[in-house]
Amino acid sequence: MRIYACLAAMAFAAIPAFASDQLLLTPDAPARMLPAPPPDGSAEQKREMAELLRLQKTTSATAYEKADKDDKTESVTAFAEILGPWFDMKALPKTAALFQQVRTEEKAAAKTAKTYFLRNRPWVLEPSLKTCTRDDPQQSSYPSGHATLGYSFAVVLAHLLPDDATKIMARAKEYAENRLVCGVHYRSDIVAGQVLGTVVSEELLANANFKAEFEAAQAELTAAKSH
Template sequence: MKTRFTLIAALLLLAQQAQALSLPDAAALASQTSIGSAQAGYNDLEQQMQQALRAALQGNNPQLTRNLLEKAKQSPTQADYAWLKSSGYDFQTKANQQAGIALLAGFSSLPASVLDANRATVTQINLNATQGTRHQALADAEGINHLYFLADALGPRLGKAFLTAYDKGELGKAAALIKASEVSTSAAKKHFNYPRPFLHQGNTIHLVPDDVVVKDNHPYTAEGGSFPSGHTNTGYTDALLLAEMVPERFEALVTRGARYGYSRLVLGVHYPLDVMGSRMVAERNVANYLNDARYQGLFSEAREQLRAALEKECGTSLAECARSTGKDDPYRSPQMKRFYRFTLSYNLPQTTGKHVAVTVPAGAEVLLKTALPQLSAAQRRALMVKSALPGGYPLSGNAEQSFWQRLDLTAAYALATQP
């Protein structure tokens, strides 16, 4: 009993520390997972990722142009589209889009003070970003239609094996299924119709020129509504599904989804609320799919192929290949848990008074199933409740909204696995 209370006390302390993480502290942690960081092994992997991305985007063309970038998608070698199509699986896109809009309904009634803080936060992150963080943001943005961005969260050894297997077509089922599981945010963008930061009257946003991917120095912008973020939806969906397939890197991959969303603020094309909302929707969508028996069948087949391919490329067990390499593996740094916690709220204003209690929606505990297979569904739900973010942050209205806004998967995992 004493050990149990000690664990809870430790978690509460972690929550308090993470909640107090400042914007400069968050920026410093983001810099550690950016191109040009102080870790040589990590930088080598980032360089390999960039080269692979640019080669895939360019294809057989004499040079990479922005026109090619806009038409990019995974090649038939990388993604087994035929396998997925033959399954006939219906992803229920429209129904899931409407569920996402309902989940984010509170955005339309946010007070001016929250929206002001929302603008101030993205402006500070955008203007104070380092060159390395901007380069990372460009690579994240331009690689949206591929899975290269996930490699760095796997660590130098497993990350390189992932890149090799991906380009050889050994992960084809997973590559096809993961990308098909992204539920477009286009309907929500049209519904909320909120202008992007660089379009807001009186903004001072710095638009970042592309000197990383296309290398044409064209200022990076984006079209359509700002809320919620389509790129963040992609980043979280892809990262969560790969985390379910490779639970040996669960925390690192989930954090990669958050880091991908942070890149959108670095570029000045999205607000914190856009990123927060997309995280909520992506987690809800992934849980919804994983609770569907037909999807689970496809997922299991893809997962088995992916794990076998990674072990083949590693030449050892997946557990061994996934082990941390210390400073060259920044996504395994304990400090990144603080960064992840920060991205749940971006320190936006909380409401005062009594908040809705954390209630786990039916089936949401599936997000911890492969990472914590030794626990029952009830135990995983209990972890989600114990590790949740404090209440009152924006987008946490009714019980379902409050749960997804406050869900901290990395803290829940840590609570179950710490010594």
């Protein structure tokens, strides 16, 4: 996993001006930064499949229900459970707008990478896997879109709420790990999602125009949390 740790620290050379309708990543950027996933039939892929099959046998019904709920939650509201009822996007329009931009960026990055690598979902090779869903394309396993989303949101959110950073990052890890519980991703998929999500968020945080949006959201969150 050392290569992933190194990649998590990477940053792209130039950042264009921020705009709500303009992506910061070039189409081939994710493909350039992520290593190829283990090929089907390789020893590593078989080890990853074995992990999923073990989880099928050991995961409690409650844990599976939680993973299934996360499967259906693809927004920053996934962090509301650890922040509290005050973290309500309906009452936080500036924060909601900020995370919509993050969502646009990370989703485009993940889609580009998925299209480049075209890795088969685990259930394609092992149809007996119990899965939360099979609505996604068969060749869209790498990187995990949920993990990319979770970590891109978590890094920005941890900067917004530094006092809550530890539990925010712990929630991101749980959110990503639940993709294994759901049987829809391998571990290398969620590790790649962590790398990609982290880079996307750090690049946004380095952008001057995003910083202005960030500061407005931070003031909004600070006021809401103190009430």
